[in-house]
Amino acid sequence: MFEAQAFRAAGGPDEALDPRSRLQALRRHAAQDDEVERAGPDYSVTPPEPVPRTRTRRFAERWLPESLLRSRVDPGRTGVLAIGLVAAVLLLGMAALAWTSRSAAEPAPPPVLPPPPLPAATPAESELVVSVVGQVNRPGLVTVEPGSRVADAVEAAGGALPDTDLTGLNLARRLADGEQLYVAVPVPPQAQAGQTGDGKVDLNTATEEQLDELPGIGEVTAKRIVQWRTEHGRFDSVEQLREVGGIGSSRFARLRELVRV
Missing domain, CATH: 1.10.150.320 (Photosystem II 12 kDa extrinsic protein)
Known part of the structure; x- marks a missing residue:
């Protein structure tokens, strides 16, 4: 049986190129049969352990297309790193382009205009000068505070004389600078x-x-x-x-x- 298998492995007696090739085939098959007989009927050929996936291999499977991984071309560790670097540069370029397009599409905020200047405040009067004539103790010019009333001007002029009728005078009216008051005398x-x-x-x-x-x-x-x-x-x-x-x-x-x- 071993001779027949050896001849078939070598291409048959008619196809063998030389006696040395036939002898090598016979030795190879005889050694395999001896290993099977020593191991017994439960012997099975253990498949080789899979080659562990290196970090480079995992990086290539993540970033490289499947068609390139199935090809028989082996770029090597340096080649895989170079291809990954190129892919990273392309991704960064696409991200920068998208960000630039988004910034250009957004309208610029309107300029902030300074608030209009406030109108100049009119200086407040510090005092009022009023002329008081008629039935008062000290007729003439009197000085009163802003917001004063007619009664204040009469009081500043020494007050009205006794028995003076003040019903024709609006004592509650506010005074203005430069006016003249007629106290119980014809206007x-x-x-x-x-x-x-x-x-x-x-x-x-x-x-x-x-x-x-x-x-x-x-x-x-x-x-x-x-x-x-x-x-x-x-x-x-x-x-x-x-x-x-x-x-x-x-x-x-x-x-x-x-x-x-």
């Missing part, structure tokens, strides 16, 4: 009528009847002007007339040349 005709030397109506001294005669001012608006003057003390400028209810831009344009403070 001069020019001041009483609210007229000035230039023919304009004084908003701080005119009566409701005088204000009613102005063009565009009726009885209701005249009352509002006097009420505003009572609440705020006096008009400091003609432009404050626009703060009175019922006086718009067109009506104010007709009045500004006919009144004064």
Whole structure:
């Protein structure tokens, strides 16, 4: 049996190239049969242990395509590391390109404009100078604090004389710098009528009847002007007339040349 197997392994007696080849085949098969007879009927050829997967092999299986792994070309450890480095560079380049595209697509935030400058504050008056005439102990100029009322000016002038009737004087009205108070004495005709030397109506001294005669001012608006003057003390400028209810831009344009403070 061994001779027949040896001849078949060598290609048969007719196919053997030389006697030495046939002899080597016979020796090889005889040694294999002796090993089987010594091991017994339960003998089985143990398959070779698989070659352990190295770190390089695991890296190649993760990053290299399967077609390249199945090929018979062996790039070696250095080749696998080089291919992995190239793949890493490509991935970094793609990530940088995606980040740049995303940044370019996002609109730039609008520029932050500085806040507009605040209007310059009008310096507050430190004191008011008022002329007090009539039935007081010390007629003349008096100095009072801002926000003072008519009663304060009368008190600064030494107070009213005994038995002086003050019912015609609004003691609660706020004072304005430069005005004149008439305490229990007739008001001069020019001041009483609210007229000035230039023919304009004084908003701080005119009566409701005088204000009613102005063009565009009726009885209701005249009352509002006097009420505003009572609440705020006096008009400091003609432009404050626009703060009175019922006086718009067109009506104010007709009045500004006919009144004064």
